[in-house]
Amino acid sequence: MSWRSPTDGFAPSRASQQVVQDNVRVMDKTWENIQKKSKLSGPQRRYRVKLLLDVLLMGFCCTLAAFTNWINNQLKQKDVAPLESLDTDLCTGEKLIQLLEIIGDESLGRYNKTPKLRIQKVENMNKALEFIRRRGVNLTNIGAEDIVDANVKLILGLIWTIILRFTISEISEEGLSAKEGVKDFHVFFYGVNEGPHPMHPTSISKISPSAGRTVLPCKLLMRFRENPASFTKHPVFRCALIHRHRPDLLDYWALDKRKRHENTQLAFDVAEQQLGIPKLFEVEDIVDVAKPDERSVMTYVAQYFHAFSAQDKMGVAGRRVGQMGVVMQQAWEMQNEYERRVRALMDAINGIQSIWGSSGFAGYSDARRQLHEFETYKSTTKRGWVAERRELDSLLGNIQTKLKTYNLRQYSPPQGHTLQDLATCWDSLVEVEAARKRAITVYIRDTKDALKKKFANAANQFQTNLNNISGSLTDLEGDLSNQLDTVQELILRLEPLKNDLQDLERLNAECMEAHIEDNEFTIYSVEDLSFDFGLLTQSVVKKSAFIENQMVARTKTNITPEQLEEFTETFRLCDVDNSNSLKREEFKSALQAEGTDFGDTTFENLFQSAVRGGEEVSFEQFIDFMKAQQEDRANPEQLKVSFQTLAGDKPYITEADLYRGGLAPALVEYLKQAMPTRGEGYDYAQFVDGVFV
Structure with missing residues (x-):
């Protein structure tokens, strides 16, 4: 045709x-x-x-x-x-x-x-x-x-x-044409031996890490292309491809390699039911044929490539969405963290301001405690807030940078959470801090001034009272009984000053606690006032005792004035505690001063006869006792003999001779002042002649 x-x-x-x-x-x-x-x-x-x-x-x-x-x-x-x-x-x-x-x-x-x-x-x-x-x-x-x-x-x-x-034609990867890739897969699909799984570590090690999942077997089976006839077919590897991409669909390692038809049918069923890959031919068309139709196989295999490619596209899309989701989630978490931390910082700032606004001072110690707490707050809490504020600035900047990097809409903090809101709150904190520090320091300063003035007023008044009592004591005159009444009145006036002195000591302790080292409102310290008070009290007591003794002496008409003066002076010198009475040891010293020698038993008898049932020897009892002793006292010649005995027949007596005679130190000092000097000692003969008439 x-x-x-x-x-x-x-x-x-x-x-x-x-x-x-x-x-x-x-x-x-x-x-x-x-x-x-x-x-x-x-x-x-x-x-x-x-x-x-x-x-x-x-x-x-x-x-x-x-x-x-x-x-x-x-x-x-x-x-x-x-x-x-x-x-x-x-x-x-x-x-x-x-x-x-x-x-x-x-x-x-x-x-x-x-x-x-x-x-x-x-x-x-x-x-x-x-x-x-x-x-x-x-x-x-x-x-x-x-x-x-x-x-x-x-x-x-x-x-x-x-x-x-x-x-x-749509299947191509890294220079492998679709037909070559499918041909290689064809070799793998029908012409492999019973070796390891295609994704066994021994096989994986020969695959480039950058190889795509959709080209399994293209890269993996390049070693099979040279001589595919050298491998015998095995249907179990029809399941290998599915296991490579979806190991959740079947267990490759559990397959029985001898069940050729069952393995092929399993691969067809899983591909059709789970992967949407329809079956294009029957199991017998593959397993029972020496060389299956290549075009049919390639058509069927191409569906695997498209299925896994779609799966990879879904994976890529999922990864892309996941990556963006991660970015959005991170940005969202950073934004939530920023808002939470801003809110927490502002709440803490407002809270401390509320506490300061409602707090008062319960005294200087409480003010000092609050000042210490304020300084501690500035060195700890406040510094933590400063660091937190800087970190919030950086965090917001990081959020905006992250959003800008991924071309996302910039973040605008909600009302009350902006950096400007935080700055306003911070400025308010600074103002309240200044007012707080000023209130504490003013209170402490005023409290110190009040303490100084209070102590100064009490100290000045105390000194005035001492001066008044001292002046009244100096101005004593008139009859002894009137003078004694006046002295007793002064003693009564001294009693309340003891309480005043205790108040001064308490005020001084408060001043010391307030670290007041100098008081410009007074020149008196509590130590000075205590010393003056002790001296004045001693003077008043001595004056009272002196007047009482004088009144007693005036009643002793059988004692010469010289004897009375001598006894009085001895009593005054031996009355160490100024109690106007002599204790046991003081009475012994007085007797020794008057030249009376005795043993312990003799002294005890003398003391009991002097106190007459009491515990201490009063001035009147001492005068009476000495008067009784003087009636038996030696004359001046006998006294000179006594001095000569102590002096060791020397015409003078030394201080050592007096101590060797057992005289009290106070009496030795008195004799050293009363006796005229002679050579290396004192002229006792001239002293005795001058004393006696």
């Missing part, structure tokens, strides 16, 4: 006139090899040829079924009725246009729906073929009339071309 123009819608193409049997030979080169190399006899050769034709027929049927299932899976996306017969259902062009609109994601415009006439079918088919050509696919020897005439061979070629363009 002659070739007709493609414009002739009813003319069959040249390809439609080719003999199908010749094309079958070309599909598998082993046909020619068998014809050339076979040394079998005629019947044997015919038997082998029949087997080969059966195999080729099985592959043809597998391809037809696989392509039909593939088209139906695509049409299902738009709820289009499935094909029942690939050769007859596509001849109208309607299903083909619907298929191209789905996989091409583009409308082909108006076309003849439910065409009845051949020309309508050809128009539909030309529209479909023109769309394919616009997509860069060169259709050779395929015309619209061939498809309309249900040329199965060309229909399969057209469908395979569509699959290559719209499904397999």
Whole structure:
């Protein structure tokens, strides 16, 4: 037949006139090899040829079924009725246009729906073929009339071309073309041994870390490309690909490698039910065939690539959303932390101001305690707040920087949480701090001034009272009885001054606690006033005793004035505690001063006779006792003899001689002053002559 123009819608193409049997030979080169190399006899050769034709027929049927299932899976996306017969259902062009609109994601415009006439079918088919050509696919020897005439061979070629363009050509990774990648996967899918899992560490170590997940097996199986025939097929590895990407769907290590059909069926079922990869052929078409149809396998395998690619896209999208979510979450947490910390800092500042506003002072000690607390607050709490404020400034800056880095909307703190609000609160704190410090220091200063004035007034008044009593004591005159009454009155006036002195000591302790070292309102200290008070009290007591003694002496008419003066002076010198009475030891000293020698027993008898049942010897008792003793006293000559005895027959007596005689130290001092000096000692003879008449 002659070739007709493609414009002739009813003319069959040249390809439609080719003999199908010749094309079958070309599909598998082993046909020619068998014809050339076979040394079998005629019947044997015919038997082998029949087997080969059966195999080729099985592959043809597998391809037809696989392509039909593939088209139906695509049409299902738009709820289009499935094909029942690939050769007859596509001849109208309607299903083909619907298929191209789905996989091409583009409308082909108006076309003849439910065409009845051949020309309508050809128009539909030309529209479909023109769309394919616009997509860069060169259709050779395929015309619209061939498809309309249900040329199965060309229909399969057209469908395979569509699959290559719209499904397999999209698969490419790092220089591997789609066909090479799928071919490698084909080797892996059907030609691997029973070695380790493709993702076993021994295999993983040979894969670049940057290799994408969608190219498993492209990189992994490059080592299988050189000699795929060296590996025996094993269906268990049909599960390996699923396990590589979705280990949660099946357990590769639990598979029994001997169950070829079961493993293949498991892979098909998991792929269809869990991954949405429909089954294009039966298990027997793969497991029980020496070499399954390559185009069917590539079509099916391509669906894995697209499924895992979509999964990776979801993963990338998830990672992108997750990363942005992490950024947003971090920013949100930082914003919450900023607001929480600002609120906590401002609450703490307001709280301390409220405490200061309601606190008073319960005295100087309380004021000092509050001052110490204030200084501690400034060195601890306040510094922590200063650091927190700086950190909040930095935190807000970090938030804005983070948001700007990811082109996110800048953060505006809510009302009452801005840095300006914090600055206003801080300025208020500074003002309240100044007022607080000023209030404490003023109170302490005023308290110190009040303490100094209070002590000064009491001290000055105390000194005035002492001066008045001292003046009254100095101005004594008149009758002894009147003087004694006046002195007794002065003693009574001294009693309340003891309490005043205790008050002064308490005020002085308060001043010391307030660290008052100098008082400009008085010149008197509590020590000075206590000393003056003691001296005045002693003077008044002595004056009272002196007047009483004088009144007693005036009644002793049987004693000469000289004797009375001598006894009085001895009594005064030996009355160490100024009690106007002599205790046991004081009485012994007085007797020794008067030159009386005695032992312990003699002294005890003398003391008991003097006290007359009492415990101490009064002045009157001492005068009476001495008067009784003087009646037996030696004359001046005897006294000189006594001095001469003490002096060791020297015409003078030394201080050592007086102490050797057992005289009291006070009496020795008195005699040293009373006796005139002579040579290395004192002239006792002249002293005795001067004393006696």
